Amino acid sequence: MKRLRNSSTTAGLFVIFSACQYLVASAQSPDSQLRGFLENNGVVSLDPGGGHTQTQIDLGQALFFDRELSGNRDTSCATCHHPQLATGDGLALPVGTFPDNPGALGFDRIKGADREFVPRNAPEVFNRGSSLWKSMFWDSRVAEDEDGNFKSPAGDQLLPGLDSVVYIQAMLPVTSRDEMRGRAGDLTFEGDINEIAEFADENLHGIWAALMDRLMVIEEYRTMFAAAYPGKSLDQMNFADAAFAIGAFEIEAFTMLDSPFDRYLAGENSALSPRQKRGAILFYGQAKCASCHSGPLMTDQKHWGLATPQLGPGKPPYGPLDAGRVLINNDSKDAFAFRTPPLRNVAKTGPYMHNGAFKDLASVIRHHASPIMSLSTYRPSRQLEQTELWSTVLSDWQTKLLLAATLDGSQLPRRLNNRDIGDIEAFLESLTAPDLESRLAETIPDRVPSGLPVEGH
Ligand code: HEC
Ligand code: HEC
Known part of the structure; x- marks a missing residue:
């Protein structure tokens, strides 16, 4: 009996205690309540990352907007991650290489009749410079584990020297047949052979080397690569240097932490x-x-x-x-x-x-x-x-x-x-950065070294 009474007293006290807690919580100002939640959840300001040189950012900007990187010269990174479309493409599923009307963006880009949609939504690429990023893609197929080891679909073919998932990610879209590379036998709009599409899917080194060959015949790119990596000679460079610069541009252009x-x-x-x-x-x-x-x-x-x-x-x-x-x-x-x-x-x-x-x-x-x-x-x-x-x-x-x-x-x-x-x-x-559209518009270059048209310009 005694015990019972004790436990009901405890229960009674608990009810009173909870009620008090509730009253205290509801009497709290929204700010102290919200700040309490943020603190408990470890939500602090995001580190922007960065620290790239201007010459690296400039090179990366050129590469990000240059359709020269796609086998058929009809698709750039910006096709699917365009500043005018909040670094996405405004579509549920993207229209990749070999569209009927290269140059058109978003809903206006018409899929080639015998082509498939890219199977996943093109994500935004804001604020990817934070050191907290350990994964890329909807399935994290590019990832860094706790020991700092990287995994990616490139496996042991991945070129050395890239120390974040953002740079490593930039090696991959050029190898995807649907997104940028195209099919063996494709001709570009100008009627040129798509030599990049001729490589077997597993031959990533072949694809990357052929793309570097394409870039290095353009005088302006040779100058830009040399300026971006002063200690290195051009013949020591490979596509990892392109990918690093692309990552540098993405991070510097699309980091906005003033929402x-x-x-x-x-x-x-x-x-x-x-x-x-x-x-x-x-x-x-x-x-x-x-x-x-x-x-x-x-x-x-x-x-x-x-x-x-x-x-x-x-x-x-x-x-x-x-x-x-x-x-x-x-x-x-x-x-x-x-x-x-x-x-x-x-x-x-x-x-x-x-x-x-x-x-x-x-x-x-x-x-x-x-x-x-x-x-x-x-x-x-x-x-x-x-x-x-x-x-x-x-x-x-x-x-x-x-x-x-x-x-x-x-x-x-x-x-x-x-x-x-x-x-x-x-x-x-409230997570939208102020003047987003106009700030993003400033990241679009007037022209790119290949002379191909710049989408949205
Ligand atoms: C169990 C984990 C989980 C919880 C809890 C959760 N989300 Fe999500 N959220 C996800 C995942 C996973 C996706 C992507 C799902 C997919 O693509 O199929 C997503 C997608 C989203 C998206 C779409 C973003 C984009 O870029 O496509 C928004 C917005 C979102 N969540 C908001 C919320 C809000 C608001 C809540 C609370 C009401 C919430 N989420 C709770 C896991 C979660
Ligand atoms: C045809 C459209 C298309 C093109 C071109 C394209 N992407 Fe993407 N991008 C996507 C899609 C779709 C995904 C998501 C794929 C997945 O998760 O499986 C993606 C994912 C990404 C991500 C991962 C973001 C994250 O956090 O998961 C980054 C970064 C990115 N792309 C950058 C680039 C760069 C750099 C290029 C050019 C070298 C490029 N993309 C070219 C469609 C495209």
Whole structure:
């Protein structure tokens, strides 16, 4: 009896204690509540990285916009990561090399009749200079482990000297047949043979060397490479020097850490509106967004199955399915799991998810809150502006069951009402850097050394 009374007293005290805690919490100002969450979650200002020389950045800018890097001379990095399209392409799935109208951007770029869409959404490339970045791509197939060792699809063919995932990533798009390289037998628009496409897929050294040959016959590139790497002679250089410069440009041009949220992190309480603060308190609190969109980068760089509708050509060997991370690590827990994306400037970088399945933030947040409902009611005509993709959405029950079975729902939020969704959206809008469009427009060069047209100029 005594014991019972004791435990009910304890329970009573606990109720009173919790009520007090609740009152204290609700009496807290939004700022002290939000700052408490940020501190508990280790969210501090992001380090910008950088430290490249101007000659390296200039070389990288030329290479990033130069279609000379694609076998068919019709696609540059900027085709899919264009400053006018918030460093993406504005599409759910990209149109790669051999389009009907090279030079056109975004929706205006027409896919070659016998070509496929690139199977995944082109991500934004903001703020990739932070030393916290340890992975690239939706499946982290380029990654750095805790001991500082790098993994990439290039395996032991990777040229030495590149010490971050950003530089290593820049070696790869030129080797992809769909994105930049093209098919054996392709002729360029000018009728030239595409010598880059003739190499076997495994012969990365051949591809990289042939691209360097292309660049080094252009006098202006020889001058730029020599200026970028003073201690090195031109014949010591290889495509890793091009990739490093491209990374240098991406980092220096697309790092912008003065969004309202970044200013809030730096201590400025008035940088966020009351509504944005309410959204942030949900994001870091009850809605649990920060259990995955965590830390200064707003991503844990881990992989989660969110039962995102499947569309597009998919990835071998399971096309038209794209099984995601499991294709890289063979871990069945990672079937249909994709890397948590970072979120700065996210209001400008749609369509969203690894395949662009959703066109606006409200739909994305609703999907997180009730993935199965969102999957089963998904309407391609409402979400996909590329009408050619409508018929590729896999809406059979087997696919839906597969996606439902691989859903990693334990950390996802439940019960977000319309007001919550609106507040979270307002918070996500506070991640946009000021004057984004005009600052990005300044990163587009007037011309490139090959003399090929510069997209969007
Ligand atoms: C045809 C479109 C296309 C072209 C051209 C292209 N990319 Fe991408 N890029 C993509 C797609 C799609 C992905 C995501 C692929 C994946 O995750 O499997 C991507 C991923 C990336 C990423 C990884 C970002 C991250 O955090 O995951 C970077 C960086 C990048 N591209 C830079 C470049 C550079 C540099 C070039 C030129 C050498 C280039 N891209 C050319 C479409 C393109
Ligand atoms: C369990 C981990 C997890 C949680 C919790 C989570 N997300 Fe995500 N989020 C992801 C993953 C993984 C993706 C990409 C899924 C895909 O491509 O299929 C994503 C995608 C997104 C995107 C699209 C970004 C882009 O560039 O495509 C936004 C926006 C987003 N999440 C916001 C949120 C918000 C807001 C919350 C809280 C309501 C939240 N997330 C909670 C893992 C998570």
